[in-house]
Amino acid sequence: MAQFPFIQGHRGCRGIYPENSLPAFRHALNIGVQVLEMDVCLSSDGEVVVSHEPYMNSLYASHPSGNPVLKSEEESLNLYRMMYSEITKYDVGKRGNRLFPEQRAVAAVKPLLRDVLALGEEFRRTSGKPVYYNIEIKSDPSEYGKSQPSDVAEFSKAVHAVIAAQVDWSYVVLQSFDFQVLKYWHTVWGSVNLSALVEKESPTNVLAELGFTPAIFSSSHRYLTADMIQFCHAHGMQVVPWTINSTEEMQRFEQLGVDGIITDYPNRAPMIR
Template sequence: MKILLILILFSTSVMAQIPFIQGHRGCRGLFPENSLPAFQHALDLGVRVLEMDVVLSADGKVVVSHEPYMNARYASHPSGEAVIRSEESTLNLYQMPYAEIKRFDVGKRGNSLFLEQKAVPTYKPLLAEVLALGEAFRKKTGEAVYYNIEIKSEPGEYGKSQPATVKEFADVVQRQIYKYVANEFFILQSFDMSVLTYYHQTYPEVRLSALVESEKPQFVLDTLGFTPSIYSSSYQYLTADMIQFCHAKGMQVIPWTINTKEQMQQFIALGVDGIITDYPNRAPKIH
């Protein structure tokens, strides 16, 4: 019990030091999401928390990607032809070896949802590449870099676009993280409460962030049966009372995805502990 208390106190003290602004998928509003150019640009802007998503390839590689398939909105075949919507289900990353995944471009077409995004040729990188990029930046500048890593897991996809068990998925990801990053420099987040439960039981030293859209903090506590380090909801459903509730329960609050300076200032005034944004260049804490 004493060791657990020390661990919790250590975790809380370190969390308080994590920079406020998190670059969503690197800086999705400015560069192709979850790409090395996006993560590098975020660091160059002053971001020190890189937020990203991970899935697995057929050969067990941890790939940085929001979807477990090629997204028709911006992905292109190795031939250069655009991926079309009807092809997405056939381009299941969990059924593709990473060498094949890497041949697809995910940046040169840009993204019609983000008009400021720079169109540059790029690919879906390995988690190892992103962590190596961040750690090289840390060694070069002497500035700490943190990582908020989301395991993209859905119960309905078990055994389809991801491993059949949470254990298999989580263990592969965690082994990769530990090759590059110490506990105090990363957060593990997921919408899948089973992932968080497994982490809590197997990796109690890891700080966990419960991702939700509109579910209230009490729902998270009731579902998990323990208190995660962070409650991370869509900003659209977050209220001052919910922030106060979380703080009273010992949870930090980091909403997603806030993209205007005015909204950022509004939630800063409400007392959130961090902000996830596609546009870190708009963040008051940076500019």
């Protein structure tokens, strides 16, 4: 696969603007980020929605009335059981996020994947700069038939169709923690760049479980070692750890030879200044 730019804006730029929102993706592009990282779920009417969870998160979501979504309400606000027109009535930015005190509190809704891609492609056309996309299918076997389709094929086909209609595949990485998703994409669309998301699994085990070599090994930076990076490179995999938020750690992992990093704070990355 081609070498993507080093810095990837996690959920746009979660540390600065509401996660997975158009304001976050727009700001990331404006400060020099060229890889937009995001998550996708499905609505009840089959729309591909950019959202980390398949429900309204009580940390930052608000009801149409303006009242905060309560933790006890999350399960009932399942995106897969909601029409997209209903989803857009919930604000996900005005309250801010207490976990990210620097995040600007602005009005935002969960956007459609096609709207995020349209934003990126318009930026590419007007700026002349390339824009890349790292798109995570939020899939979990325990949620099959609950907050997502029971078949990974249905989920995958919906996501593939949106991307294929708007973006050249050389600018796309498809990632997932669910290896059934990655296996499906490898079998059906073998030329797509795939990234195996893990927390602390070794690359040896990932290769054994997948049965093929993904383009990228993407683990939590907390468990990533120099030996693992060397192993991945020797076996034809790039290494993109998540989620690194300090300038010092970004520089340390760059020196260790990773091929990119995912960060909530791309503004702290000296690589794009």
